[in-house]
Amino acid sequence: xxxxxxxxxxxxxxxxxxxxxxxxxxxxxxxxxxxxxxxxxxxxxxxxxxxxxxxxxxxxxxxxxxxxxxxxxxxxxxxxxxxxxxxxxxxxxxxxxxxxxxxxxxxxxxxxxxxxxxxxxxxxxxxxxxxxxxxxxxxxxxxxxxxxxxxxxxxxxxxxxxxxxxxxxxxxxxxxxxxxxxxxxxxxxxxxxxxxxxxxxxxxx
Amino acid sequence: xxxxxxxxxxxxxxxxxxxxxxxxxxxxxxxxxxxxxxxxxxxxxxxxxxxxxxxxxxxxxxxxxxxxxxxxxxxxxxxxxxxxxxxxxxxxxxxxxxxxxxxxxxxxxxxxxxxxxxxxxxxxxxxxxxxxxxxxxxxxxxxxxxxxxxxxxxxxxxxxxxxxxxxxxxxxxxxxxxxxxxxxxxxxxxxxxxxxxxxxxxxxxxxxxxxxxxxxxxxxxxxxxxxxxxxxxxxxxxxxxxxxxxxxxxxxxxxxxxxxxxxxxxxxxxxxxxxxxxxxxxxxxxxxxxxxxxxxxxxxxxxxxxxxxxxxxxxxxxxxxxxxxxxxxxxxxxxxxxxxxxxxxxxxxxxxxxxxxxxxxxxxxxxxxxxxxxxxxxxxxxxxxxxxxx
Numbered sequence: 095x096x097x098x099x100x101x102x103x104x105x106x107x108x109x110x111x112x113x114x115x116x117x118x119x120x121x122x123x124x125x126x127x128x129x130x131x132x133x134x135x136x137x138x139x140x141x142x143x144x145x146x147x148x149x150x151x152x153x154x155x156x157x158x159x160x161x162x163x164x165x166x167x168x169x170x171x172x173x174x175x176x177x178x179x180x181x182x183x184x185x186x187x188x189x190x191x192x193x194x195x196x197x198x199x200x201x202x203x204x205x206x207x208x209x210x211x212x213x214x215x216x217x218x219x220x221x222x223x224x225x226x227x228x229x230x231x232x233x234x235x236x237x238x239x240x241x242x243x244x245x246x247x248x249x250x251x252x253x254x255x256x257x258x259x260x261x262x263x264x265x266x267x268x269x270x271x272x273x274x275x276x277x278x279x280x281x282x283x284x285x286x287x288x289x290x291x292x293x294x295x296x297x298x299x
Numbered sequence: 300x301x302x303x304x305x306x307x308x309x310x311x312x313x314x315x316x317x318x319x320x321x322x323x324x325x326x327x328x329x330x331x332x333x334x335x336x337x338x339x340x341x342x343x344x345x346x347x348x349x350x351x352x353x354x355x356x357x358x359x360x361x362x363x364x365x366x367x368x369x370x371x372x373x374x375x376x377x378x379x380x381x382x383x384x385x386x387x388x389x390x391x392x393x394x395x396x397x398x399x400x401x402x403x404x405x406x407x408x409x410x411x412x413x414x415x416x417x418x419x420x421x422x423x424x425x426x427x428x429x430x431x432x433x434x435x436x437x438x439x440x441x442x443x444x445x446x447x448x449x450x451x452x453x454x455x456x457x458x459x460x461x462x463x464x465x466x467x468x469x470x471x472x473x474x475x476x477x478x479x480x481x482x483x484x485x486x487x488x489x490x491x492x493x494x495x496x497x498x499x500x501x502x503x504x505x506x507x508x509x510x511x512x513x514x515x516x517x518x519x520x521x522x523x524x525x526x527x528x529x530x531x532x533x534x535x536x537x538x539x540x541x542x543x544x545x546x547x548x549x550x551x552x553x554x555x556x557x558x559x560x561x562x563x564x565x566x567x568x569x570x571x572x573x574x575x576x577x578x579x580x581x582x583x584x585x586x587x588x589x590x591x592x593x594x595x596x597x598x599x600x601x602x603x604x605x606x607x608x609x610x611x612x613x614x615x616x617x618x619x620x621x622x623x624x625x626x627x628x629x630x631x632x633x634x635x636x637x638x639x640x641x642x643x644x645x646x647x648x649x650x651x652x653x654x655x656x657x658x659x660x661x662x663x664x665x666x667x668x669x670x671x672x673x674x675x676x677x678x679x680x681x682x683x684x685x686x687x688x689x
Binding site for chain 2: 240
């Protein structure tokens with residue numbers, strides 16, 4: 095098993111800089127208070143070394159240092175899954191339409207690989223620049239309970255893990271983007287409509 | 300139209316808001332003829348449920364006349380008189396197909412919020428916080444009903460509004476609470492809380508064959524309804540120790556099943572535990588006060604069932620898991636799968652086996668909702684159930 099990582103290179107450089115700054119600050123005028131600062135500094139250096147910060151772990155942030163698409167030096171990885179009570183052929187046909195694929199607005203989608211009703215891999219570009227790439231894997235749910243869809247999306251980290259963590263807390267994480275895409279797909283496939291409250295009345299906000 | 304809007308803790312207002320419109324092909328618009336305030340609305344009113352926003356239209360117990368249907372709605376047409384179940388359910392998903400409608404996977408547009416708190420999301424519910432979809436509720440002149448081909452049940456003209464209105468929530472809720480007890484002949488069922496759900500759970504337990512039902516509350520008018528109207532044995536917890544009283548009544552063994560029809564804002568009489576939970580809840584160290592639930596667990600006979608109909612929102616403290624484990628208790632609970640019970644219960648109402656209208660104590664105008672909420676919260680004037688008419 096590959097070592098888990100949740101810090102991007104930028105995060106690790108930031109950790110090194112922060113860690114060294116704290117250590118230097120503590121050494122310049124040693125005191126008990128500053129010794130605690132040095133402790134934090136050492137901890138930051140250790141995070142930079144391992145590339146795995148426990149604070150980000152519960153947020154499900156994962157860094158891939160060797161993405162399959164070489165244009166990206168490293169990526170953040172999102173994996174989400176959903177089960178849909180419809181046959182695999184129907185589910186596949188739905189996501190085969192580029193406008194239904196998860197991703198960011200205003201990008202061009204290139205299908206990289208497709209295995210009928212099983213796998214669909216694509217990449218998304220904006221103005222020639224690779225934004226993300228992803229894949230969907232479909233298989234029959236046991237007991238004829240429809241289709242299990244596993245989505246994986248890898249995208250260039252902007253703002254690093256810290257930025258992603260903040261987005262997560264604000265409810266705007268890429269995880270949510272992918273999960274919402276899958277959920278919308280299930281709603282359309284199972285019910286024919288997308289559940290919404292957009293446009294309903296409310297009193298004075 | 301006029302609608303009852305939540306503004307803040309203990310602040311609901313009747314406001315003029317735009318009329319609802321069809322947003323999806325499976326929607327309908329219903330002109331509300333009667334709507335009720337639910338005990339669980341008091342949790343919103345008291346500010347105990349997260350995810351409420353200023354201006355949210357309240358109400359999940361309502362009925363009325365269909366005035367508009369979306370292009371994909373079958374089996375329902377303009378002019379139909381319907382009762383609408385409080386869980387919004389698509390009818391197509393894994394859970395709906397298994398008649399677990401309150402777990403519908405497709406009806407909560409804010410599923411991600413609920414997932415953060417509860418791991419997975421249940422269905423959307425009218426007027427019950429943005430965690431459950433933020434759907435505008437039915438304490439209004441008109442309401443939008445999503446998946447109108449699945450939820451609403453047509454009711455015959457021969458029955459009054461008050462006879463059928465409670466099919467929307469509390470009658471099925473009381474029924475499911477009793478059904479979850481797995482009652483067999485000879486069973487004794489104890490019910491904590493004689494509010495509308497508790498009273499209807501008592502009636503349901505009797506119809507499902509309970510030998511004896513014991514009702515626990517502190518308000519005399521509620522205990523009177525349980526005792527005189529329904530023939531339950533009653534325990535006033537301000538006078539008697541509930542655990543001792545239940546032991547005495549059941550030959551020391553405890554009730555075969557216990558129903559918690561109280562939920563997150565339970566009271567206790569001069570009890571240290573109550574003070575503890577009040578303080579922890581006020582400091583947001585726990586979201587719910589599980590006093591009735593703890594007591595139901597302690598009281599239940601070994602190998603018995605604790606059925607939880609009262610609403611809980613988040614986290615509790617000092618949960619007697621050792622009791623549950625060592626005495627082989629079963630806990631059954633859930634938001635009610637109302638759609639599952641609509642037709643069978645409507646039949647029982649038509650046959651005269653059950654008439655839930657006996658719980659109504661107050662009939663008021665929709666405009667009087669702020670007063671009604673305040674009165675219901677304080678249980679003033681013997682208030683058990685308020686029906687509002689737009």
